[in-house]
Amino acid sequence: MTTLVVCIDRDSPVADECPVVGSDAVxxxxxxxxxxxxxxxxxxxxxxxxxxxxxxxxxxxDTVVAVVGGGGDSVGTDRRIADQTEDLVAEYDPESAVVVVDSAEDERLVPIIESRVRVDAVDRVVVRQARDIESTYYLLKQFLADEELRKTVLVPLGLALLAFPVLLIVADSTTITVGAIAAALGVFLIYKGLGIDTYLSRLPGQIREALYSGQVSLVTYVVAAGLSVVGIFAGALEISSVGSTSPFILANRFLFESVPWLTAAALAASLGRLLDELLQRDGVRSAYVNLPFGAVAVGLVVRGFSAYFLERAGVFGSFHVPSMNFDIVEINGFPMDAGTRLAIFILAGILISLVGVRVAAYVSQSDIEQELAE
Incomplete structure (x- = not known):
C-alpha cells in the first residue's frame, strides 16, 4: 500500500522547484x-x-514524501498545486494520502488534493512555542520595535492612565472621569481611522504650493472657513436664547440661522476652485461649474425646511407678503401658508440646480442629456 505524504506550501520561496519528492530532497x-x-x-x-x-x-x-507549492496567494498558484498533485498521482499511483499543513490558508487546498486521491488524514502543525508564554515575549519585542505602533497604541494608553487620576481628583466623579477618557480615546481613534493625521501632515505642503502657485482658492478657502465659523457661532447663539428643550426644534433653529452663512462659505470655496480651474486649464470640468449652483440650491432647500418646521411649531409667525405697487399692477399684502413657502423654496432650489446643469453643459460644450446621465 503506497501512501502519499504531501506537505502543502502555498507561498513557497522555492516554488519553481516544486514538487519536491523524496526524503532526501525534503x-x-x-x-x-x-x-x-x-x-x-x-x-x-x-x-x-x-x-x-x-x-x-x-x-x-510504502510512503512517498512530497512538497507541493506555489509562489503566492492567487488562483494561478492553486492551479499549479493541482497540476503538481496530478503529476504525483500519475507517477506513483498512491492508494491514499496524508496531507500536512501549517496554516488555515494551506488547509483550504485540501479539497484539491482530495479530488485527485483519497485523503485519509489531515495533519495541521501548530508550533508548541506559540502556545507558551515565551511567544508573548517575542511578540511584545517585535511590537515595541515598531515605532508607528508604539505611537498609535502606547502613547494614547499612557496618556489615558496619566489623565485618569488627575480627572478623578478634579471631577471627583468616576463616571465623569471614565466618560471623558473614553471620549478622548474615541476622538483619537476617529482621528487615526479617517486618516486626519495624514491629511494634516500634507496640509502645510499644500498651502505652501498654493501660495507659490498663486491659487485663488487659498484665499477663498480662508474666507469659507471664516464664514463657516460665523455661521456656527450664529446658530449656537440662536439656540442658547431659545427656551425650548426639544432637540428637533433646537436643531432647526440652528440650521435656520447658520445655513445662510454656511451656504455663503460653500459658495466662496467652490467659486475659488472654479477660478483656479479656469486659470490653470484650457477648459474646465462641468462639476466645478455646477458646484456653486448646487451649494446655493441645497442651502435654499435646507433653509426652507427648517423655516417650515419652526413655523408649524409656533416658533415663527406666518410670513406676510407686503403690499407692492408697480403703477400698473398693485398687489395687496397677504399671509403666506407655511406649505406654500416650503414649496417655493424647493422649486427655487430645483430651478437653480437645473440652471447650474445647463450652464455647466454650455461651458464644457457637452450635451445636456449627457450631464443628466452623469
Whole structure:
C-alpha cells in the first residue's frame, strides 16, 4: 500500500522547484529554508511530513514524501498545486494520502488534493512555542520595535492612565472621569481611522504650493472657513436664547440661522476652485461649474425646511407678503401658508440646480442629456 505524504506550501520561496519528492530532497529543502529564515513555520511542516512518513513506514506502508507549492496567494498558484498533485498521482499511483499543513490558508487546498486521491488524514502543525508564554515575549519585542505602533497604541494608553487620576481628583466623579477618557480615546481613534493625521501632515505642503502657485482658492478657502465659523457661532447663539428643550426644534433653529452663512462659505470655496480651474486649464470640468449652483440650491432647500418646521411649531409667525405697487399692477399684502413657502423654496432650489446643469453643459460644450446621465 503506497501512501502519499504531501506537505502543502502555498507561498513557497522555492516554488519553481516544486514538487519536491523524496526524503532526501525534503531534508535538503528544510536546510535551505531554515538557513534563510529559522523562524519560518514551514520548516516544522516539512519535518512533520518526514515524521508521518517514518511512522507509516514503521507500520509497513510504502510512503512517498512530497512538497507541493506555489509562489503566492492567487488562483494561478492553486492551479499549479493541482497540476503538481496530478503529476504525483500519475507517477506513483498512491492508494491514499496524508496531507500536512501549517496554516488555515494551506488547509483550504485540501479539497484539491482530495479530488485527485483519497485523503485519509489531515495533519495541521501548530508550533508548541506559540502556545507558551515565551511567544508573548517575542511578540511584545517585535511590537515595541515598531515605532508607528508604539505611537498609535502606547502613547494614547499612557496618556489615558496619566489623565485618569488627575480627572478623578478634579471631577471627583468616576463616571465623569471614565466618560471623558473614553471620549478622548474615541476622538483619537476617529482621528487615526479617517486618516486626519495624514491629511494634516500634507496640509502645510499644500498651502505652501498654493501660495507659490498663486491659487485663488487659498484665499477663498480662508474666507469659507471664516464664514463657516460665523455661521456656527450664529446658530449656537440662536439656540442658547431659545427656551425650548426639544432637540428637533433646537436643531432647526440652528440650521435656520447658520445655513445662510454656511451656504455663503460653500459658495466662496467652490467659486475659488472654479477660478483656479479656469486659470490653470484650457477648459474646465462641468462639476466645478455646477458646484456653486448646487451649494446655493441645497442651502435654499435646507433653509426652507427648517423655516417650515419652526413655523408649524409656533416658533415663527406666518410670513406676510407686503403690499407692492408697480403703477400698473398693485398687489395687496397677504399671509403666506407655511406649505406654500416650503414649496417655493424647493422649486427655487430645483430651478437653480437645473440652471447650474445647463450652464455647466454650455461651458464644457457637452450635451445636456449627457450631464443628466452623469
Amino acid at each position: 531534508e535538503s529543502m528544510i536546510t535551505e529554508t531554515g538557513i534563510v529564515d529559522p523562524e519560518d513555520s514551514r520548516i516544522n511542516c516539512l519535518l512533520e511530513g518526514l515524521r508521518v512518513a517514518n511512522d507509516l513506514e514503521a507500520d509497513g506502508d
